[in-house]
Amino acid sequence: MKQLLEKWGKGIGIYLALMIVFPFVMPDEYYRSVGIIIGLHAIVTIGLCLLMGLAGQISLGQAAFWGLGAYTSAVLTTKYGLSPFVGLVASAIVPGLFAFLLGRAIAGLQGYYLAMATLAFGYIVQIGITEWEPVTGGASGMISIPQVPFFGDSELSMYYLIWAIVTCVLVFSLNLMHSRVGRAFRAIHKSEIAATSMGVDVRKFKLNAFVVSGMFAGISGGLYAHYMGILDPQPFGLHESIKFLTMVVIGGMTSIWGALIGTVLIGFISEGLILLSEVIPGLQGDVDTIVFGGILVLIVMFMPEGLVPRIRSAYEKAQAKKAKETAAKTQSGERVERKAAT
Amino acid sequence: MTELLQYVANGLVSGGIYAIVAVGFITIYNVSKVINLAQGEFLMLGGMVTVALIGMNLPYGLAALLAILAVTVIGIIMQKYIIAYVKKANPISLIILTIGISTLIRGIASFIWGKDAFSLAPITTNEPISFGGVTIATQSVWILAAVLIVLLLLWYLMEKTILGKKINACSINPMAARLMGISPTKMSMLAFAISGATGAIAGIVIAPLNVTSYDIGVLLGIKGFSAAILGGLGNPLGAAVAAFLLGIVESLGAGYVSSGMKDAIAFLVLIGMLLVKPSGLFGERSVGKGGL
Numbered sequence: 260m261k262q263l264l265e266k267w268g269k270g271i272g273i274y275l276a277l278m279i280v281f282p283f284v285m286p287d288e289y290y291r292s293v294g295i296i297i298g299l300h301a302i303v304t305i306g307l308c309l310l311m312g313l314a315g316q317i318s319l320g321q322a323a324f325w326g327l328g329a330y331t332s333a334v335l336t337t338k339y340g341l342s343p344f345v346g347l348v349a350s351a352i353v354p355g356l357f358a359f360l361l362g363r364a365i366a367g368l369q370g371y372y373l374a375m376a377t378l379a380f381g382y383i384v385q386i387g388i389t390e391w392e393p394v395t396g397g398a399s400g401m402i403s404i405p406q407v408p409f410f411g412d413s414e415l416s417m418y419y420l421i422w423a424i425v426t427c428v429l430v431f432s433l434n435l436m437h438s439r440v441g442r443a444f445r446a447i448h449k450s451e452i453a454a455t456s457m458g459v460d461v462r463k464f465k466l467n468a469f470v471v472s473g474m475f476a477g478i479s480g481g482l483y484a485h486y487m488g489i490l491d492p493q494p495f496g497l498h499e500s501i502k503f504l505t506m507v508v509i510g511g512m513t514s515i516w517g518a519l520i521g522t523v524l525i526g527f528i529s530e531g532l533i534l535l536s537e538v539i540p541g542l543q544g545d546v547d548t549i550v551f552g553g554i555l556v557l558i559v560m561f562m563p564e565g566l567v568p569r570i571r572s573a574y575e576k577a578q579a580k581k582a583k584e585t586a587a588k589t590q591s592g593e594r595v596e597r598k599a600a601t
Numbered sequence: 602m603t604e605l606l607q608y609v610a611n612g613l614v615s616g617g618i619y620a621i622v623a624v625g626f627i628t629i630y631n632v633s634k635v636i637n638l639a640q641g642e643f644l645m646l647g648g649m650v651t652v653a654l655i656g657m658n659l660p661y662g663l664a665a666l667l668a669i670l671a672v673t674v675i676g677i678i679m680q681k682y683i684i685a686y687v688k689k690a691n692p693i694s695l696i697i698l699t700i701g702i703s704t705l706i707r708g709i710a711s712f713i714w715g716k717d718a719f720s721l722a723p724i725t726t727n728e729p730i731s732f733g734g735v736t737i738a739t740q741s742v743w744i745l746a747a748v749l750i751v752l753l754l755l756w757y758l759m760e761k762t763i764l765g766k767k768i769n770a771c772s773i774n775p776m777a778a779r780l781m782g783i784s785p786t787k788m789s790m791l792a793f794a795i796s797g798a799t800g801a802i803a804g805i806v807i808a809p810l811n812v813t814s815y816d817i818g819v820l821l822g823i824k825g826f827s828a829a830i831l832g833g834l835g836n837p838l839g840a841a842v843a844a845f846l847l848g849i850v851e852s853l854g855a856g857y858v859s860s861g862m863k864d865a866i867a868f869l870v871l872i873g874m875l876l877v878k879p880s881g882l883f884g885e886r887s888v889g890k891g892g893l
Contacts, residue, residue, distance in 0.1 A: 317693050317696055317697075364872070364876050365876075367879065370693065371692060371696065371830070371834065372875060372879060375826055375827065376875050379871050380868075382865065383865045386861065386865040387865060390859065390865070501704055508697055546708065546712065547708075548708030549705060549712060550708075551704055552701045552702065552703070552705025552706070553705055555698065555705075556701040556702055556705060558701075559687060559690065559694050559695075559698040
């Protein structure tokens with residue numbers, strides 16, 4: 260733990276404090292459930308961030324892995340009466356397996372081709388879930404999915420369960436970034452050719468990133484199913500994938516913290532929009548799509564590196580400036596002293 | 602046999618629409634190396650603006666013409682103020698950018714027109730035409746005619762006119778084109794205008810066949826993108842052929858397998874294609890150095 264603190268400094272401390280305190284600052288069941296949903300999204304976006312920021316790949320079908328996880332666990336527990344824990348393990352494995360197969364198939368693809376392939380995969384999964392009615396309940400969905408028994412099933416205990424998992428995922432990803440694997444990923448991001456020539460097995464690394472991000476999404480999906488208790492195929496489509504993309508892009512693709520902060524930010528913006536639509540009666544249609552679309556466009560235009568890296572570099576610049584100023588001050592001070600001496 | 606022919610006829614109609622979208626993609630891609638994922642929204646806007654203008658008691662023809670014009674202007678604005686701004690972005694950023702634009706347009710459309718579906722009267726009649734056991738809507742004939750005219754005009758523009766040569770020059774080597782006094786930025790703007798206009802036309806002609814609503818652009822855009830990739834990015838002829846094939850495969854799938862699986866079949870074909878031959882059916886045409 261001490262080592263952890265040394266490695267990431269205050270960040271993780273602040274995160275833990277905020278995370279633990281939040282349900283008591285907002286002691287409303289509704290805000291706790293918002294916190295839970297944000298946590299679930301964060302697990303997906305941290306995985307997506309590993310894929311996009313580190314491996315430099317894009318996935319426009321992340322919601323499909325989410326949905327696969329949700330339905331795997333839901334079907335196993337509801338139809339076959341297995342324990343939710345077994346369901347959750349399966350909800351990591353099955354999407355991981357799909358990610359492996361898809362990733363193996365498309366590991367050679369880049370840019371637009373990759374985008375198209377993941378987009379197509381997302382549609383196939385959503386349609387598949389909708390059409391496989393005997394198992395998934397089709398468009399009308401599934402009901403009475405059991406809760407995860409974790410110190411009772413109140414919103415509060417669920418909140419801590421989810422955020423404990425978010426923390427594990429976060430620590431895992433941060434560790435990964437600072438390891439040899441992370442460096443290899445960053446090399447791939449900069450230049451695949453250079454990485455290959457340095458002995459990095461690009462295909463393998465990209466595939467691993469794909470599988471890990473798929474598994475994260477799957478776990479989150481499984482938890483989502485048990486938390487909600489009901490499921491239908493609607494939230495696992497392109498709209499959700501774009502939402503995940505927005506979360507990662509706004510925080511900064513290359514930063515795990517960015518993904519987390521972006522998720523929280525988008526979560527609060529969504530809540531704010533819901534409040535706003537209650538206040539302004541004339542608001543119709545998907546106001547949130549306008550906001551998300553606008554954010555994506557503005558970020559790529561004016562802040563392509565994202566919020567967190569931008570703030571970090573601004574902070575570092577300010578630090579450097581301060582250091583320079585103090586250095587200049589002491590230097591001029593010295594000069595004055597020297598003058599006085601002569 | 603008539604069943605099969607019926608499916609093929611249906612497939613040709615939807616394939617025609619995909620062809621327009623796909624060629625729109627490629628027109629932009631060749632000049633600016635941008636895949637404009639907002640292409641489907643051009644179709645949606647074409648249909649919706651026409652409906653809205655007819656709602657203001659404008660005659661059909663005028664409404665359609667104004668809608669095409671409006672979408673063309675939107676395409677130009679998009680290029681001039683957004684795409685041109687991020688000249689040096691990598692493909693991932695460009696994908697995110699155009700997805701953002703498409704989401705934004707869709708959101709604004711749902712804000713203005715709501716989420717209801719609207720219908721547009723067919724250009725001539727609602728009477729279906731029977732042709733040796735195969736029945737198609739009269740509007741389908743209009744669609745196919747419009748598609749063929751648009752594709753032919755585009756071909757003529759690209760291959761036979763000096764403007765087309767300029768666009769090609771920019772796609773092959775923008776630097777050399779600039780030295781010859783051709784502005785790649787202007788040509789890129791022109792490409793956006795062309796795909797805006799063709800997209801709007803496609804959107805208007807298909808609107809009477811189904812209903813039109815704020816979200817029809819997504820799937821149409823993605824299908825067009827699929828066709829563009831199936832045919833080999835950068836190859837307009839390949840894309841058009843692939844689009845018709847995609848339409849037919851989809852329609853056969855809907856007929857013989859399950860109508861719910863229609864879209865999934867199209868995408869499975871695409872993924873399969875990417876596995877076997879990522880460069881597309883007819884090979885990716887080398888599009889030179891292109892770029893803004």
